Amino acid sequence: MAADSTATTQTDERIKQESLFTRLMKRPELGAIAGVILVTVFFLFTADPAMFSLAGFMNFMSPAAQLGILAIGAALLMVGGEFDLSLGSMVAFAGLFFGACVVTFGIPLLFAIPLTLLFAALVGNLNGQIVLRTGLPSFIVTLAFLFILRGLSLVGLKWATDGSTQLRGVREAVEGDWLAPIFSGEAFPGLFVMLAEAGLIDTFKNGTPKVQGIPVEILWFVVIALIANYVLTRTPYGNWIFASGGDANAASNSGVPVRRVKLSLFMITACCAAMVAIITVLDSGSTDARRGFQKEFEAIIAAVIGGCLLTGGYGSALGAFFGAIIFGMVLIGLTYTDIDQDWYLVFLGGMLLIAVVFNNLIRKRVTGER
Amino acid sequence: MNSRTEHAPIIHMDNIEKHFGNVIALAGVSFDVSPGECHCLLGDNGAGKSTFIKTMSGVHKPTKGSIMFEGREMHFDSPRDSMEAGIATVYQDLAMIPLMSVTRNFFMGREPTKGSGPFKRFDTETANAITMEQMKKMGINLRAPDQAVGTLSGGERQTVAIARAVYFGAKVLILDEPTSALGVRQTSNVLATIDRVRKDGIGVVFITHNVRHAMAVGDRFTVLNRGKTLGTAQRGQITPDELQDLMAGGQELAQLEGSLGGTV
Ligand SMILES: Nc1ncnc2c1ncn2[C@@H]1O[C@H](COP(=O)(O)OP(=O)(O)OP(=O)(O)O)[C@@H](O)[C@H]1O
Numbered sequence A: 001m002a003a004d005s006t007a008t009t010q011t012d013e014r015i016k017q018e019s020l021f022t023r024l025m026k027r028p029e030l031g032a033i034a035g036v037i038l039v040t041v042f043f044l045f046t047a048d049p050a051m052f053s054l055a056g057f058m059n060f061m062s063p064a065a066q067l068g069i070l071a072i073g074a075a076l077l078m079v080g081g082e083f084d085l086s087l088g089s090m091v092a093f094a095g096l097f098f099g100a101c102v103v104t105f106g107i108p109l110l111f112a113i114p115l116t117l118l119f120a121a122l123v124g125n126l127n128g129q130i131v132l133r134t135g136l137p138s139f140i141v142t143l144a145f146l147f148i149l150r151g152l153s154l155v156g157l158k159w160a161t162d163g164s165t166q167l168r169g170v171r172e173a174v175e176g177d178w179l180a181p182i183f184s185g186e187a188f189p190g191l192f193v194m195l196a197e198a199g200l201i202d203t204f205k206n207g208t209p210k211v212q213g214i215p216v217e218i219l220w221f222v223v224i225a226l227i228a229n230y231v232l233t234r235t236p237y238g239n240w241i242f243a244s245g246g247d248a249n250a251a252s253n254s255g256v257p258v259r260r261v262k263l264s265l266f267m268i269t270a271c272c273a274a275m276v277a278i279i280t281v282l283d284s285g286s287t288d289a290r291r292g293f294q295k296e297f298e299a300i301i302a303a304v305i306g307g308c309l310l311t312g313g314y315g316s317a318l319g320a321f322f323g324a325i326i327f328g329m330v331l332i333g334l335t336y337t338d339i340d341q342d343w344y345l346v347f348l349g350g351m352l353l354i355a356v357v358f359n360n361l362i363r364k365r366v367t368g369e370r
Numbered sequence B: 001m002n003s004r005t006e007h008a009p010i011i012h013m014d015n016i017e018k019h020f021g022n023v024i025a026l027a028g029v030s031f032d033v034s035p036g037e038c039h040c041l042l043g044d045n046g047a048g049k050s051t052f053i054k055t056m057s058g059v060h061k062p063t064k065g066s067i068m069f070e071g072r073e074m075h076f077d078s079p080r081d082s083m084e085a086g087i088a089t090v091y092q093d094l095a096m097i098p099l100m101s102v103t104r105n106f107f108m109g110r111e112p113t114k115g116s117g118p119f120k121r122f123d124t125e126t127a128n129a130i131t132m133e134q135m136k137k138m139g140i141n142l143r144a145p146d147q148a149v150g151t152l153s154g155g156e157r158q159t160v161a162i163a164r165a166v167y168f169g170a171k172v173l174i175l176d177e178p179t180s181a182l183g184v185r186q187t188s189n190v191l192a193t194i195d196r197v198r199k200d201g202i203g204v205v206f207i208t209h210n211v212r213h214a215m216a217v218g219d220r221f222t223v224l225n226r227g228k229t230l231g232t233a234q235r236g237q238i239t240p241d242e243l244q245d246l247m248a249g250g251q252e253l254a255q256l257e258g259s260l261g262g263t264v
């Protein structure tokens, strides 16, 4: 009977032993994992093998990580039943705030980073307050903020730079700041030098490793995904997120503080955008008003590929993690092939369509509707 | 006369009014429940029963009137407040989330945790075990606690809501038409459960359209009509027929009954 000892304490003659397949089908992140496998297989056949070298891996994981941090925030918010279309503009706006903190006001990172996150949280809070107080769909409220924040970023940049839309000099300003390596550059350089010396990874002729470390955004991406997944599936707060998105009224009647949950999710999502802003601004040493352009759509698409339902109440942070990796693989992978880069857009739309149809089927299965 | 009603009421609603815009759903309803008592709330569709119990459970704020809980005036700002005071409710629409598992629904808003600090987490094993056990008590053997509520039958779903309220209803248990979708066995199980929790000293508010069910467990009966109380009767002071007539405006029902051959 060992095979029968599933989670159920006692067996019921009316339930067939669930096959591994049906159990897997019920996991929201399944689609995204299948997608990663498919895309990997596709590029194994079509792309230069360099894509799957260590350097190639870091190459596609970097953009995946930048998108993924946004996608995880978007996924949590979507599970909670709301959207944030201002996510991309928020990257530019938070980037401007951060850049101004560091360059214009010369604030050290120790304060500039928390200040930027706090600032983003306040904007997220404003988004949430308006949505909750007016009862309007978050789709339309945050669409307004998509334009407002983008516009403010342009105006603010011109103000900070006397007319330019790019703020430079971040790298010089944070030179020597002990916090900089945690938010920019590559982590574990020592380890990679050791690996190179041991002959385990590729090196240049002079002996320095071709990959000097793990880009920090990848580490942040993984850490944020793990935390988000833990919170969503393992904590009471996670249960409240599912409940708030599943049916806000029922959740509230059952004692879930729905407003607080949704407000906090808007703030978390904005903080994810600020995180991406901090990392990318430090990385490039400058900020400009086009940062994060259209990233809100890519983030939502990654979340949907990751199993989030547009109607809320269902989804997964791990799914968004894999969804973002698919994006990175295709975006960068195409450069390793002879295929025209612009297929990327076709792929994006196609993937979204397949994911939505697939998720719809899954939802019907889970809820037992036909 | 009845030893149960000698207790001071655990919750006393005084002259509650509730307006929705220009709709007057409740026009001054007074009502109380004592520990160990089952107080039935009856009335026609749209009489205001659900609206009334929702003011009791913190969903609606009364437009006028006061709520005394254990002798003190209370203002419930949310259902969470009333729950913390020990009031649990089975809503007419059940307040269940179809996409979530039975266990997650059962403990929604009141999740048991283990660990501490940042590692304080939802104790799924305990939650699953309690859910299975409580459902069994109500006469339903769940297939699996991680089954989505959306896949349950209407009656099973109702039973989850009842089991949940019974489990969390420390002082007052409010049931809004809890037996409307239940089979014979589950219905008698619910009635027996009402009797059991009442004996434990919990005050029960029981809304039903079924006079036999009301008569089976009720200590007092209050009939609402168009947002007002028609009156309250003690058990033994009223016959089922009188109650039936009161509930639906006597005459009309008598006529209907004639035309249907006395089957209502
Ligand atoms: N949120 C609301 N907005 C406007 N009117 C409402 C609202 N809730 C209830 N009402 C009105 O208040 C009246 C009482 O409704 P309520 O749901 O309390 O009736 P009920 O006695 O529970 O009926 P039933 O037996 O059908 O459940 C109805 O006329 C209803 O239309």
Ligand SMILES: [Mg+2]
Binding pocket: B049, B050, B051, B092, B176
């Ligand atoms: Mg009702």
